Amino acid sequence: MTTGSRSSSPHEQGSNMFLRNLTKIAAGFAIAAAFAGASFAQSTILVVDTQKVLKDSIVGQHVTRQLETIYTSASSEMQAKRSPLETKAKSLQAQAKAKGSSEALRADTALLSQAKSLQADQQKYQIEEYYTTQELKITEAKALGLVSKRLQTIIDQIAKERNADVVLEKSLVIYGGPADVTDIVISRLNSQVTSVPVTRERLPRKG
Numbered sequence: 001m002t003t004g005s006r007s008s009s010p011h012e013q014g015s016n017m018f019l020r021n022l023t024k025i026a027a028g029f030a031i032a033a034a035f036a037g038a039s040f041a042q043s044t045i046l047v048v049d050t051q052k053v054l055k056d057s058i059v060g061q062h063v064t065r066q067l068e069t070i071y072t073s074a075s076s077e078m079q080a081k082r083s084p085l086e087t088k089a090k091s092l093q094a095q096a097k098a099k100g101s102s103e104a105l106r107a108d109t110a111l112l113s114q115a116k117s118l119q120a121d122q123q124k125y126q127i128e129e130y131y132t133t134q135e136l137k138i139t140e141a142k143a144l145g146l147v148s149k150r151l152q153t154i155i156d157q158i159a160k161e162r163n164a165d166v167v168l169e170k171s172l173v174i175y176g177g178p179a180d181v182t183d184i185v186i187s188r189l190n191s192q193v194t195s196v197p198v199t200r201e202r203l204p205r206k207g
Contacts, residue, residue, distance in 0.1 A: 043165040045178035048155060048185055050169060054147065057186050058194040063143050066198035070139060073200070074132050081125055088118050131203050138201040146196040154188045155181075 054060040092115055099105040106112070158181050159167050170180065 044163055045166045045168060045176075046159060046162060046164045046181050047168050047170040047173055047178045049171070049180070049182040050151065051171070052182055053151060053185050053189065054144075057189045059147055059150075059189060059196060062195045063147060063198055067140055067143065070198070070200050071136065074136060078125075078129060078132060081128065085118065085122055085125060088114075088121075092118060131205065135201045135203055138203075139199065142201070143196060143198040147193075150193055151185070151189060154185055154192070158184060158188075 055064075092111065095111055096105055096115075099108060099111075155167055158164075162179070162181075168178065170182065
């Protein structure tokens with residue numbers, strides 16, 4: 001009878017997920033990267049550090065704070081469900097050890113019944129943990145999607161104003177000195193939006 005190794009909490013998973021999604025969004029704005037090489041020779045190129053925009057802008061900081069609150073709440077919810085299972089598992093393990101032999105353990109039908117019940121509860125917890133993780137992913141994706149949509153509009157406007165042929169994610173630039181418009185993007189984003197809805201998504205449970 002064992003609870004197994006401890007998985008990372010929804011808060012830990014959520015924080016790591018947020019950092020990964022920042023990278024995905026940054027890569028998403030680098031759509032012109034496929035046209036590398038000689039085609040850039042006569043092009044007007046701009047670069048944007050979208051991770052900096054999302055981390056330093058007012059709305060980006062707002063989303064981060066809201067998501068952290070949601071992650072912490074979700075983690076607390078799951079901890080409240082996990083703790084009784086861990087306590088019960090330790091109690092049953094102690095009782096099983098006290099039996100002294102496998103024959104005596106098998107003869108204790110009440111203890112075996114409790115162990116079976118605990119296993120069922122642990123499986124339910126794992127399912128709930130899966131749902132919670134998916135809810136956090138959806139919550140974050142929706143919030144970041146609202147920011148990235150506005151961000152894309154601003155980048156498009158700046159590109160047109162400067163007659164830019166290409167806008168690249170700054171992290172993809174290995175050589176050269178294209179104009180960095182990150183600060184301009186942040187300024188315009190701050191003037192247009194300071195917050196977006198960040199609401200904890202809830203998925204329906206089966207059964």
